[in-house]
Amino acid sequence: MDKVSRSPAMTDVARLAGVSHQTVSRVLNDHPNVKEQTRIRVRAAIAELGYRPNRAARALVTGRSQLIGVVARNSTLFGPATMLSEFEQAAADSGFAVSVGSVRELDRASISAVVDRHLDQRVAGLVVIANTASATEALAEIPGDLPVVFIDGDPASGRPLVTVDQVAGARAATRHLLDAGHETVWHVSGPTDWFDSAGRIQGWRQTLEEAGAEVPPLLSADWSAAEGYRTGQMLARMPEVTAIFTANDHLALGILRALHERGRRVPHDVAVVGFDDVPEAAYFIPPLTTVRQAFGDVARAALGLLLGQMRDSTGTADQIIVPPQLIVRESAPGRV
Template identity: 45%
Template structure:
């Protein structure tokens, strides 16, 4: 239907304008300068006035423009995290710890998953984070590709790397994987086991490689036989498959699994094949996930502090952001042996 000339034009809807600083000033009965000082966290405002301005902001729904504020003071108060798109227990726990530490410091977090840590994907992730206006980046990718020479981290942003062997000009933070694996192996040897078998994590994992190498070197230093390695993919099902192989060998009396989830699958395989734990076979895991204390039997394992890794990474990045200081020595977070019921001396022949 056409509109006749006498009909008034239909008004077009305009986007709703959010409350402005001027609106807050009128509501609080103060000047616009005072509202600006409060919004930007300045200290030259008395407490009573600040409370009145903040109350006015809440009443009318005003939110400070973080982008504009960042242009003024050079800080966006936002941190990017480049993380593998393939989740693992360790990465998930570390990310939780990073997020908690970031929020505690009054920053926000922006995730940028990468499918494969190639030069193109890493560079693309950096570019996208630059567009999101972050102050710095934490890289949480455990695959070996990050350590290959063709992966060059772009410059221009403060960076902290977690779980890497590469010697970047950035802070590197990680758990002392080698010491944890050596502790697990020495514990089983100290109980009287002649050797320790190993279910390793996937070959592309730097953590898995360090645990495997440390297990091997610990056996060699003790003069013990080094059995062939069985390789899993961190999952309980891969631990179960490896466990069926180990259970069929009566000479196997001690196994170090590279994580608790594979240890869980191993325990099931041993139970199903009539190899009691720890009566015939002792088992040690790695991680100390919350459920490990409730496995049957409760799992002896290596505790790594994902929370400490996250805190150290965020602290190192904020120091880099504030001071521009270059990387110091890598931060190595210690591990701890947690003794439960899955380990015991070997059966008497």
């Protein structure tokens, strides 16, 4: 009566089931050497009391929690937000909670602070959505025995990593425009220190060179519609520009507006291809041809790698590259 408020502990379950608390622990952790009959009795007691193990106690003794830390840029960008959401879903299905640690900037000091917070919590593993080189550097301090997986990081780092094949996505987009008959393709990239941007630039340039097309000067911007608009204002007044590939859909939106204002029709005068396939892309004016990234697949793959590292700490530095998909809409139809 006096302990209505206190939630039941392992010993309470043990008493009810007529066994020792250690046996309860064994049942919970699926140890082999427990008689089927006792296992059932213990399970029944657990159910009856509504017992739920205390994660803090477990974390204390094992030195590791059921918590996965995510280091991400503080951002409401579609990509990172979606990635986080998908990852959380996947982790929950495997019984892990996710602690997010946003950083305003991906500089060394900010990242260190976030990583420290996660280490305080004794996270079982770390996922780093590390889109820039500075981020990768800042992660030197991570203890070697802590499982870590990078998302969208540097494929050349040799670290366990999952990423969409940015190069392939950019190639598909560029190829699509060239195939439609354009002489060359202009590219508005994201910030050049992001790996995503770098990969897209590389794919774009390679494809042009292979096709023997002239490579126009690179235009770079942040990821915003605002900068897309500014860049678009310039491109709109250059008659020789007939095909534009942008590093994300929001840039494309800004460019569409700039072209519209200047009276340049899309796709008749200028074709535009974006990247991401945000849910709204199909409702731009005109509907946007873009490259879809399978964020869900990336998130699940990242979790898989992480769980793998937790099981056998032999650091298998797997890298998983997820293929993107070109979604053709009106802003850049195929050859008509």
